[in-house]
Amino acid sequence: MNNKIIEHLCNYGVKPSLHRIAVMTYLMEHKTHPTVDMIYTDLNPSIPTLSKTTVYNTLKLLVDQGAVNSLNIDEKNVRYDGDIFRHSHFRCKSCGKIFDLPAGSIPALEPSLPSGFSLVETQVYYKGYCKDCIPEIPAS
Amino acid sequence: MNNKIIEHLCNYGVKPSLHRIAVMTYLMEHKTHPTVDMIYTDLNPSIPTLSKTTVYNTLKLLVDQGAVNSLNIDEKNVRYDGDIFRHSHFRCKSCGKIFDLPAGSIPALEPSLPSGFSLVETQVYYKGYCKDCIPEIPAS
DNA sequence: AAATAAATTTGTAATAATTACAATTTTAAA
Protein backbone atom coordinates (compact mmCIF):
# COMPACT_ATOMS: atom_id res chain seq x y z
CA MET A 1 0.00 0.00 0.00
CA ASN A 2 3.04 2.18 0.38
CA ASN A 3 3.81 1.40 -3.23
CA LYS A 4 1.32 3.94 -4.51
CA ILE A 5 2.98 6.63 -2.43
CA ILE A 6 6.51 5.62 -3.40
CA GLU A 7 5.53 5.59 -7.03
CA HIS A 8 3.97 9.02 -6.69
CA LEU A 9 7.13 10.43 -5.13
CA CYS A 10 9.33 8.89 -7.81
CA ASN A 11 7.05 10.24 -10.53
CA TYR A 12 7.82 13.71 -9.25
CA GLY A 13 11.53 13.11 -8.87
CA VAL A 14 11.49 12.78 -5.09
CA LYS A 15 13.65 10.01 -3.68
CA PRO A 16 11.37 8.16 -1.24
CA SER A 17 12.94 8.32 2.21
CA LEU A 18 11.00 7.14 5.23
CA HIS A 19 10.10 10.63 6.32
CA ARG A 20 9.08 11.74 2.88
CA ILE A 21 6.83 8.71 2.55
CA ALA A 22 5.33 9.50 5.95
CA VAL A 23 4.55 13.11 5.06
CA MET A 24 3.18 12.23 1.64
CA THR A 25 1.04 9.46 3.10
CA TYR A 26 -0.27 11.82 5.73
CA LEU A 27 -1.33 14.29 3.06
CA MET A 28 -2.98 11.57 1.02
CA GLU A 29 -4.95 10.30 3.99
CA HIS A 30 -5.86 13.62 5.59
CA LYS A 31 -7.76 15.82 3.20
CA THR A 32 -7.84 18.59 5.79
CA HIS A 33 -5.25 20.82 4.13
CA PRO A 34 -3.07 20.70 7.23
CA THR A 35 -0.42 23.13 8.40
CA VAL A 36 3.19 22.16 9.04
CA ASP A 37 2.39 22.05 12.70
CA MET A 38 -0.56 19.71 12.34
CA ILE A 39 1.49 17.31 10.26
CA TYR A 40 4.37 17.39 12.70
CA THR A 41 2.16 17.02 15.77
CA ASP A 42 0.26 14.10 14.30
CA LEU A 43 3.26 12.22 12.95
CA ASN A 44 5.67 12.80 15.79
CA PRO A 45 4.20 10.27 18.26
CA SER A 46 4.57 7.40 15.79
CA ILE A 47 7.84 8.67 14.31
CA PRO A 48 9.66 10.16 17.30
CA THR A 49 12.80 10.74 15.26
CA LEU A 50 10.95 13.22 13.03
CA SER A 51 11.87 16.86 13.50
CA LYS A 52 9.79 19.83 12.54
CA THR A 53 12.58 21.12 10.33
CA THR A 54 12.33 17.94 8.33
CA VAL A 55 8.63 18.50 7.86
CA TYR A 56 9.43 21.98 6.55
CA ASN A 57 12.21 20.66 4.31
CA THR A 58 10.12 17.82 3.01
CA LEU A 59 7.12 19.97 2.20
CA LYS A 60 9.31 22.49 0.44
CA LEU A 61 10.77 19.71 -1.67
CA LEU A 62 7.40 18.16 -2.43
CA VAL A 63 5.94 21.50 -3.45
CA ASP A 64 8.98 22.42 -5.55
CA GLN A 65 8.71 19.11 -7.38
CA GLY A 66 4.99 19.51 -7.91
CA ALA A 67 3.98 16.48 -5.85
CA VAL A 68 2.02 18.62 -3.41
CA ASN A 69 0.25 21.97 -3.55
CA SER A 70 0.56 24.78 -1.05
CA LEU A 71 -2.33 27.10 -0.30
CA ASN A 72 -2.32 30.65 0.99
CA ILE A 73 -6.00 30.64 1.78
CA ASP A 74 -5.23 30.99 5.49
CA GLU A 75 -3.60 34.30 6.42
CA LYS A 76 -1.72 32.76 9.33
CA ASN A 77 -0.18 29.53 8.07
CA VAL A 78 0.60 27.88 4.80
CA ARG A 79 -1.71 24.93 4.13
CA TYR A 80 -0.70 21.83 2.21
CA ASP A 81 -2.78 19.73 -0.14
CA GLY A 82 -1.77 16.28 -1.37
CA ASP A 83 -4.46 16.39 -4.03
CA ILE A 84 -2.94 17.97 -7.10
CA PHE A 85 -5.93 17.47 -9.33
CA ARG A 86 -7.32 20.76 -10.51
CA HIS A 87 -9.81 22.02 -7.95
CA SER A 88 -10.40 25.04 -5.76
CA HIS A 89 -11.05 25.75 -2.10
CA PHE A 90 -13.52 27.31 0.26
CA ARG A 91 -12.51 28.45 3.73
CA CYS A 92 -15.01 29.10 6.50
CA LYS A 93 -14.33 32.47 8.09
CA SER A 94 -15.68 31.24 11.39
CA CYS A 95 -14.38 27.71 12.03
CA GLY A 96 -11.45 27.91 9.61
CA LYS A 97 -12.18 24.58 7.92
CA ILE A 98 -11.15 24.28 4.30
CA PHE A 99 -13.40 22.49 1.84
CA ASP A 100 -12.61 21.21 -1.64
CA LEU A 101 -14.65 22.55 -4.53
CA PRO A 102 -14.79 20.99 -7.97
CA ALA A 103 -12.58 22.27 -10.76
CA GLY A 104 -15.62 23.98 -12.27
CA SER A 105 -15.16 26.91 -9.93
CA ILE A 106 -11.89 27.89 -11.55
CA PRO A 107 -11.91 30.48 -14.35
CA ALA A 108 -12.14 28.53 -17.58
CA LEU A 109 -10.45 31.09 -19.76
CA GLU A 110 -6.91 32.28 -19.39
CA PRO A 111 -6.90 35.80 -18.07
CA SER A 112 -6.01 38.49 -20.54
CA LEU A 113 -2.44 38.99 -19.45
CA PRO A 114 -0.33 41.85 -20.74
CA SER A 115 1.66 40.72 -23.75
CA GLY A 116 4.89 38.99 -22.93
CA PHE A 117 3.61 37.60 -19.65
CA SER A 118 3.49 33.87 -19.00
CA LEU A 119 1.06 32.19 -16.65
CA VAL A 120 2.25 29.37 -14.41
CA GLU A 121 -0.47 28.88 -11.84
CA THR A 122 -3.91 30.07 -10.87
CA GLN A 123 -5.22 30.10 -7.34
CA VAL A 124 -8.86 30.58 -6.55
CA TYR A 125 -9.92 31.01 -2.94
CA TYR A 126 -13.51 31.29 -1.83
CA LYS A 127 -14.31 32.47 1.67
CA GLY A 128 -17.54 32.62 3.59
CA TYR A 129 -19.45 30.57 6.16
CA CYS A 130 -19.95 26.83 6.15
CA LYS A 131 -23.17 25.07 7.02
CA ASP A 132 -22.32 24.71 10.69
CA CYS A 133 -21.28 28.33 11.14
CA ILE A 134 -23.90 30.25 9.19
CA PRO A 135 -26.02 31.16 12.23
CA GLU A 136 -23.10 32.82 13.99
CA ILE A 137 -22.13 35.43 11.47
CA PRO A 138 -20.17 37.94 13.51
CA ALA A 139 -21.83 41.23 14.38
CA SER A 140 -20.62 44.11 12.25
CA MET B 1 -7.65 67.12 -2.92
CA ASN B 2 -7.76 65.50 0.49
CA ASN B 3 -11.50 65.82 0.30
CA LYS B 4 -11.83 62.80 -1.92
CA ILE B 5 -9.91 60.72 0.58
CA ILE B 6 -11.81 62.03 3.58
CA GLU B 7 -15.08 61.39 1.84
CA HIS B 8 -13.98 57.86 0.98
CA LEU B 9 -13.07 57.16 4.60
CA CYS B 10 -16.36 58.54 5.85
CA ASN B 11 -18.28 56.50 3.31
CA TYR B 12 -16.83 53.41 4.91
CA GLY B 13 -17.41 54.58 8.46
CA VAL B 14 -13.81 55.47 9.21
CA LYS B 15 -13.28 58.68 11.11
CA PRO B 16 -10.60 60.54 9.16
CA SER B 17 -7.66 61.12 11.45
CA LEU B 18 -4.40 62.48 10.03
CA HIS B 19 -2.72 59.10 10.00
CA ARG B 20 -5.67 57.36 8.46
CA ILE B 21 -5.79 59.96 5.72
CA ALA B 22 -2.07 59.51 5.15
CA VAL B 23 -2.32 55.73 4.81
CA MET B 24 -5.38 55.88 2.61
CA THR B 25 -3.79 58.55 0.41
CA TYR B 26 -0.67 56.43 0.11
CA LEU B 27 -2.70 53.47 -1.08
CA MET B 28 -4.58 55.61 -3.56
CA GLU B 29 -1.39 57.05 -5.02
CA HIS B 30 0.74 53.90 -4.99
CA LYS B 31 -0.83 51.13 -6.98
CA THR B 32 2.00 48.80 -6.01
CA HIS B 33 0.02 46.71 -3.52
CA PRO B 34 2.48 47.59 -0.78
CA THR B 35 3.24 45.77 2.45
CA VAL B 36 2.88 47.31 5.89
CA ASP B 37 6.59 47.86 5.91
CA MET B 38 6.66 49.70 2.59
CA ILE B 39 3.90 52.01 3.71
CA TYR B 40 5.57 52.70 7.02
CA THR B 41 9.02 53.24 5.52
CA ASP B 42 7.71 55.60 2.87
CA LEU B 43 5.48 57.65 5.15
CA ASN B 44 7.69 57.84 8.19
CA PRO B 45 10.12 60.50 6.88
CA SER B 46 7.33 62.97 6.22
CA ILE B 47 5.28 61.94 9.27
CA PRO B 48 7.91 61.18 11.91
CA THR B 49 5.28 60.72 14.58
CA LEU B 50 3.84 57.73 12.75
CA SER B 51 4.48 54.34 14.33
CA LYS B 52 4.39 50.99 12.61
CA THR B 53 1.75 49.78 15.03
CA THR B 54 -0.49 52.56 13.83
CA VAL B 55 0.01 51.44 10.26
CA TYR B 56 -1.04 47.94 11.31
CA ASN B 57 -4.00 49.26 13.28
CA THR B 58 -5.08 51.57 10.50
CA LEU B 59 -4.90 48.93 7.80
CA LYS B 60 -6.81 46.48 9.94
CA LEU B 61 -9.51 49.09 10.43
CA LEU B 62 -9.63 50.03 6.75
CA VAL B 63 -9.88 46.40 5.69
CA ASP B 64 -12.52 45.59 8.29
CA GLN B 65 -14.60 48.52 7.09
CA GLY B 66 -14.16 47.54 3.46
CA ALA B 67 -12.31 50.68 2.43
CA VAL B 68 -9.22 48.69 1.44
CA ASN B 69 -8.55 45.16 0.28
CA SER B 70 -5.87 42.84 1.59
CA LEU B 71 -4.19 40.29 -0.64
CA ASN B 72 -2.54 37.00 0.26
CA ILE B 73 -0.89 36.63 -3.10
CA ASP B 74 2.55 36.97 -1.51
CA GLU B 75 3.48 34.10 0.79
CA LYS B 76 5.61 36.32 2.99
CA ASN B 77 3.64 39.48 3.66
CA VAL B 78 0.12 40.70 3.41
CA ARG B 79 -0.34 43.18 0.55
CA TYR B 80 -2.79 46.06 0.59
CA ASP B 81 -4.80 47.48 -2.27
CA GLY B 82 -6.63 50.80 -2.16
CA ASP B 83 -8.53 49.90 -5.30
CA ILE B 84 -11.66 48.09 -4.24
CA PHE B 85 -13.14 47.83 -7.68
CA ARG B 86 -13.56 44.20 -8.72
CA HIS B 87 -10.35 43.04 -10.35
CA SER B 88 -7.74 40.35 -9.92
CA HIS B 89 -3.98 40.14 -9.62
CA PHE B 90 -0.92 38.64 -11.23
CA ARG B 91 2.32 38.21 -9.30
CA CYS B 92 5.65 37.67 -11.01
CA LYS B 93 7.42 34.72 -9.45
CA SER B 94 10.77 36.27 -10.26
CA CYS B 95 10.66 39.99 -9.43
CA GLY B 96 7.64 39.80 -7.13
CA LYS B 97 5.80 42.71 -8.74
CA ILE B 98 2.03 42.56 -8.58
CA PHE B 99 -0.01 43.64 -11.60
CA ASP B 100 -3.70 44.45 -11.81
CA LEU B 101 -5.84 42.41 -14.16
CA PRO B 102 -9.31 43.39 -15.32
CA ALA B 103 -12.37 41.99 -13.58
CA GLY B 104 -12.93 39.67 -16.52
CA SER B 105 -10.40 37.24 -15.09
CA ILE B 106 -12.61 36.46 -12.14
CA PRO B 107 -14.98 33.47 -12.30
CA ALA B 108 -18.29 34.80 -13.52
CA LEU B 109 -20.45 32.13 -11.96
CA GLU B 110 -20.80 31.45 -8.30
CA PRO B 111 -19.07 28.22 -7.44
CA SER B 112 -21.31 25.26 -6.70
CA LEU B 113 -21.04 25.40 -2.94
CA PRO B 114 -22.40 22.64 -0.73
CA SER B 115 -25.92 23.50 0.36
CA GLY B 116 -26.11 25.73 3.38
CA PHE B 117 -22.84 27.50 2.65
CA SER B 118 -22.68 31.23 2.09
CA LEU B 119 -20.07 32.97 -0.01
CA VAL B 120 -18.57 36.23 1.20
CA GLU B 121 -15.53 36.82 -0.96
CA THR B 122 -13.61 35.38 -3.88
CA GLN B 123 -9.88 35.77 -4.37
CA VAL B 124 -8.20 34.97 -7.64
CA TYR B 125 -4.43 35.01 -7.82
CA TYR B 126 -2.46 34.44 -11.00
CA LYS B 127 1.25 33.72 -10.83
CA GLY B 128 3.89 33.44 -13.50
CA TYR B 129 6.56 35.58 -15.11
CA CYS B 130 6.23 39.17 -16.23
CA LYS B 131 7.60 40.60 -19.42
CA ASP B 132 10.92 41.63 -17.87
CA CYS B 133 11.54 38.29 -16.18
CA ILE B 134 10.50 35.77 -18.79
CA PRO B 135 14.03 35.06 -20.03
CA GLU B 136 15.28 34.14 -16.58
CA ILE B 137 12.95 31.30 -15.73
CA PRO B 138 14.78 29.43 -13.00
CA ALA B 139 16.39 26.11 -13.90
CA SER B 140 14.41 23.14 -12.71
C1' DA C 1 -12.48 77.80 29.08
C1' DA C 2 -11.65 73.88 32.27
C1' DA C 3 -12.64 69.33 33.40
C1' DT C 4 -13.86 64.89 31.94
C1' DA C 5 -14.50 61.20 28.95
C1' DA C 6 -13.58 58.81 24.68
C1' DA C 7 -10.81 57.75 20.91
C1' DT C 8 -6.38 57.39 18.86
C1' DT C 9 -1.63 56.51 18.82
C1' DT C 10 2.70 54.93 20.61
C1' DG C 11 6.47 51.85 22.01
C1' DT C 12 7.80 47.85 23.80
C1' DA C 13 7.35 43.15 24.63
C1' DA C 14 5.34 38.71 23.36
C1' DT C 15 4.00 35.33 19.93
C1' DA C 16 4.53 32.46 16.23
C1' DA C 17 5.87 30.95 11.55
C1' DT C 18 9.68 30.19 8.94
C1' DT C 19 14.55 29.97 7.58
C1' DA C 20 19.65 29.45 8.19
C1' DC C 21 23.07 26.56 9.19
C1' DA C 22 26.47 23.70 11.23
C1' DA C 23 26.70 19.14 13.18
C1' DT C 24 25.14 14.47 12.97
C1' DT C 25 23.25 10.49 11.04
C1' DT C 26 21.95 7.69 7.28
C1' DT C 27 22.42 5.96 2.71
C1' DA C 28 24.88 5.04 -1.51
C1' DA C 29 29.18 4.48 -4.18
C1' DA C 30 33.93 3.29 -4.85
Add this chain to the structure above:
DNA sequence: TTTAAAATTGTAATTATTACAAATTTATTT
Protein backbone atom coordinates in the same frame (compact mmCIF):
# COMPACT_ATOMS: atom_id res chain seq x y z
C1' DT D 1 35.72 -0.91 4.28
C1' DT D 2 36.44 3.65 3.15
C1' DT D 3 34.73 7.61 1.20
C1' DA D 4 31.48 10.58 -0.57
C1' DA D 5 26.79 12.24 -0.98
C1' DA D 6 22.33 12.91 0.78
C1' DA D 7 19.09 13.41 4.44
C1' DT D 8 17.95 14.81 8.95
C1' DT D 9 18.39 17.16 13.28
C1' DG D 10 18.41 20.83 16.74
C1' DT D 11 19.28 25.22 17.83
C1' DA D 12 19.56 29.94 16.85
C1' DA D 13 18.21 33.79 14.01
C1' DT D 14 14.87 36.25 11.41
C1' DT D 15 10.64 38.34 10.56
C1' DA D 16 5.69 39.44 10.47
C1' DT D 17 2.20 40.26 13.43
C1' DT D 18 -0.33 40.97 17.78
C1' DA D 19 -1.07 42.30 22.70
C1' DC D 20 -1.30 45.75 25.74
C1' DA D 21 -0.54 49.36 28.95
C1' DA D 22 0.87 54.13 28.91
C1' DA D 23 0.65 58.50 26.69
C1' DT D 24 -1.35 61.68 23.68
C1' DT D 25 -4.92 63.74 21.12
C1' DT D 26 -9.65 64.83 20.23
C1' DA D 27 -14.38 65.50 21.50
C1' DT D 28 -17.90 66.42 25.04
C1' DT D 29 -19.86 68.36 29.08
C1' DT D 30 -20.05 71.53 32.68
